[in-house]
Amino acid sequence: xxxxxxxxxxxxxxxxxxxxxxxxxxxxxxxxxxxxxxxxxxxxxxxxxxxxxxxxxxxxxxxxxxxxxxxxxxxxxxxxxxxxxxxxxxxxxxxxxxxxxxxxxxxxxxxxxxxxxxx
Amino acid sequence: xxxxxxxxxxxxxxxxxxxxxxxxxxxxxxxxxxxxxxxxxxxxxxxxxxxxxxxxxxxxxxxxxxxxxxxxxxxxxxxxxxxxxxxxxxxxxxxxxxxxxxxxxxxxxxxxxxxxxxx
DNA sequence: GCACCCATTCTATTGCAGTAGAATATAATG
DNA sequence: CATTATATTCTACTGCAATAGAATGGGTGC
Numbered sequence: 027x028x029x030x031x032x033x034x035x036x037x038x039x040x041x042x043x044x045x046x047x048x049x050x051x052x053x054x055x056x057x058x059x060x061x062x063x064x065x066x067x068x069x070x071x072x073x074x075x076x077x078x079x080x081x082x083x084x085x086x087x088x089x090x091x092x093x094x095x096x097x098x099x100x101x102x103x104x105x106x107x108x109x110x111x112x113x114x115x116x117x118x119x120x121x122x123x124x125x126x127x128x129x130x131x132x133x134x135x136x137x138x139x140x141x142x143x144x145x
Numbered sequence: 146x147x148x149x150x151x152x153x154x155x156x157x158x159x160x161x162x163x164x165x166x167x168x169x170x171x172x173x174x175x176x177x178x179x180x181x182x183x184x185x186x187x188x189x190x191x192x193x194x195x196x197x198x199x200x201x202x203x204x205x206x207x208x209x210x211x212x213x214x215x216x217x218x219x220x221x222x223x224x225x226x227x228x229x230x231x232x233x234x235x236x237x238x239x240x241x242x243x244x245x246x247x248x249x250x251x252x253x254x255x256x257x258x259x260x261x262x263x264x
Numbered sequence: 265g266c267a268c269c270c271a272t273t274c275t276a277t278t279g280c281a282g283t284a285g286a287a288t289a290t291a292a293t294g
Numbered sequence: 295c296a297t298t299a300t301a302t303t304c305t306a307c308t309g310c311a312a313t314a315g316a317a318t319g320g321g322t323g324c
Contacts, residue, residue, distance in 0.1 A: 034282055036229065051301070067283050069302060074281095088302080100230050100241050107226050110155065111219050116242050117252040122219055123235050124259050133236035134263050140240055141260045144253050153312055170271070186313050188272060193311095207272080266324085274317070283308080290301070 029078055030106075031099055034071045037061060039080065039099065042092040050088040148197055149225075150218055153190045156180060158199065158218065161211040169207040 031039060037060075041053050048056075050072055054065035072090060075081045081090045104119075112118040123129075129137070150158060156179075160172050167175075169191055173184035191209060194200045200209045223238075231237040242248075243256070 032281060033229070054301095064284050066285070066302085066304095070283075070304095073303080096230075097241065100238075101245065103226060103230055104238065104242065107222060110152070111215075111222055116245075116248060117256055119219075119223065120239050120242055120256055121259055122216070123223065123239055124256075124263060126220065126235075129235060129263075133234075134260075137236055137239055138260050138263070140243055141253075141257050144243060144257070151311060173271095183314050185272085185315070189274095189313075192273080268322090268324105270319105270321085272317105272319075274315105276313100276315080278313080279311090281309095281311105283306100285304105285306085287304070288302080290299100292299075293297085294295105 028102060029080055031080060035075050038071050038075055039092060042090060043096045047089050047091045050090060147221060148199055148213060150199060154194050157190050157194055158211060161209060162215045166208050166210045169209060
């Protein structure tokens with residue numbers, strides 16, 4: 027399940043992740059609204075997603091269903107970043123973020139609890 | 146200090162981050178070795194870095210010095226990722242990594258201490 | 265001061281993501 | 295059915311990152 031999704035494809039996926047199974051028509055309407063895409067652009071990108079197995083099509087009505095979860099996409103992109111800039115060490119990325127001090131007190135609190143819950 | 150560095154540019158920067166100030170000639174040699182780049186490719190990319198202020202040139206000898214730190218580049222790219230896939234919430238990214246369970250016990254231990262040291 | 269070699273710049277090519285218009289198929293309507 | 299409108303596909307264009315060859319410049323030994 028390691029598929030690179032391009033930015034345009036992520037836009038389509040994002041609609042599906044937020045709204046669940048959705049007709050192509052509806053996706054096109056949403057993205058027209060959200061990012062001004064022509065509807066043919068949306069259909070083209072949907073096709074790319076289908077071709078690479080990121081979504082599947084159900085008929086009638088060209089209903090699109092995501093086959094990749096948001097978490098999978100996150101993991102893929104994050105791993106890519108870690109390899110590109112953090113020498114492949116995930117904890118370096120985490121350390122870097124924690125060291126930035128632009129986290130809110132609430133975020134810190136949540137993270138503390140999260141880390142403690144490990145193990 | 147918010148400059149987007151492309152992958153090719155990051156290769157040049159990486160040499161500078163690892164080795165410190167370095168002549169263009171030497172960078173070209175390194176990257177020829179490491180990634181098989183033609184030396185003109187390296188010079189072209191160095192020029193891009195110069196133009197966007199990521200490095201500066203000292204003469205004689207075309208010595209390149211990085212003006213952007215590795216940490217700045219990391220922060221930029223990481224923020225980009227967070228905005229693209231994590232709804233702009235840094236802690237979601239951290240949570241996602243922590244939840245992956247491909248961290249070693251040592252890493253977990255280090256992170257625990259790190260998080261606890263936050264205020 | 266000239267010829268040669270290497271350093272550097274200039275200019276061009278390529279590949280691909282992003283975008284959408286033209287063409288076609290399918291569904292709705294009278 | 296025939297006609298129109300809408301949904302869907304096909305094909306093409308564009309911009310730009312990546313890469314490098316050709317052209318130029320500058321130093322060095324003779």
